[in-house]
Amino acid sequence: MKSMPKIELHLHLEGAAPPAFIRGLAQEKHMDLSGLFNPDGSYRFTDFWDFLKVYEAATSTLQTPEDYRRLTLAVLEESAANGVVYSETFLSPDFCGGRDVGAWKEYLHAIRDAADQAERQMGITLRGIITCIRHFGPDKARETAVCAAETAGDWITGFGIAGDEKVLQPKDFLWAFDCAREAGLRITAHAGEWGGPESVRAALHDLNPERIGHGVRAIEDLALVDELAERGTVLEVCPGSNVALGIWPTFRAHPIGKLFDRGVKVTVSTDDPPFFHTTMAREYDMLSDAFDWDDSVFATLNRTALDAAFCDTDTRSKIAKRLEAANA
Template structure:
């Protein structure tokens, strides 16, 4: 069957990383910005490995200069999400790229993104919430500034705090101040771990940052005791299989550990990460998981139930999205 119209909940998506290539090229032409090396001859994003991916990602974001640009980006991203059946999404938003971590500037960017999200909800029926995200390879001091931006704007729309970037830089615990600041502001916590950092980075995330969700986390499968901890504590993994395959963690979907983690009692969800970079959509993720593991409607319905229960949203929003999932 086609999974395109199947209602979906997505918890792990980077807003800039979800920018359609045509959208970025259009902005570059408007602003006369040279993006040599960002796209291949077919107009798709191109990169060699994870570190090069981060460089290309940051090069592409240089076309996003103003709050208006981010408003347009938000609409473009949510349109593609809605086309693939996503009814609720959470996106990572970085004050590093939106005003250079200046709180006043960040609020202007945030207002533009929230306005666009409200428009998308009214027109497309998709609900968005934001997770402010510090960039690991920018260092702990800048992460503190990002956390202060998050704390100043915490509320019904900015509901979480997390960390992305190069897992090879430092340890999770180096960023404890930023996560404590966000927690005190009432924000829910997640962090990237267990992708290139190995299972030890997942342990650090749990013990040093005390997060309730982990972005990726799939390398935990290499440590059976850690898998047990994830299952016992009901720590939810934001799994992005297509991203993991393209970046070389696993050679193909069938070799991905999402099914083994699920069988071990770990709560897993499915997301796209940076969909156009990895030539994926939520529809394609479902198609590939069906092909690899024989998953069907009941499996995906369970994944979505786990996702909305773990979502960083208020209870009214959670109830409304759950009703839409149940009706479908």
């Protein structure tokens, strides 16, 4: 499955940082982050909330636009090696300049510069979705939304929310989402990972997103599953992440197959791949083994992802040609 062209819609840039990359930055900056890693060099965490702490500690090494330029190249190199031809990554001005618009623009310039280089050299196209951090609160989300509105365009194309689902409610962030929507940004929202089906329903009804990040706990409420199918809401599903964090014990037990069979538009992504010991190629391999999915099913998932991508028509057409050439 490694060579099959793939589209990924749910990737956190900092969460995709290879552990060796973060260790290298820490050494350069004389930071002691040894407690973040297992003896084999992988990230060490016990559950989702510990993962959030480790994630933010690892991100503390990323202190300049140049750090983010290097990070973007490292992440895209790994994605391209696993067949990804188009990716959307979540970016948080919280981590890139402390939500100051001027500083954020400097970080964004560095990220875009790396993305342009990767497209030339590796053939992978990247777009950015700005996310506010739920557990940082609505006031900081407003500042993040202003950063998003000020840089909305052909590259920053979406706005969303990530973080701890058990903190606050989607409606608490309406100002930020209204600001982003008025700036022309398309909307996604993390829900239904830890908050259960009620969190999916709240995000769906309060924020009216085109896509929901994860959303898989909707399977516990079949009326909600049917509503998602009827609305055409796209789920950015990250099976390996869900299994690694213990939401489901195995890929075979994961509900992506049931959601797909009930007509929900599902896509496949890695979320924070090195944290969860996964890649896009591994996701495809594991799903193929678990559900006997063949290339035609993955072609359908990729077509769904391309239709749902937050990019312009020209970019969509270019990526479609790459998929068609591979499927010919």
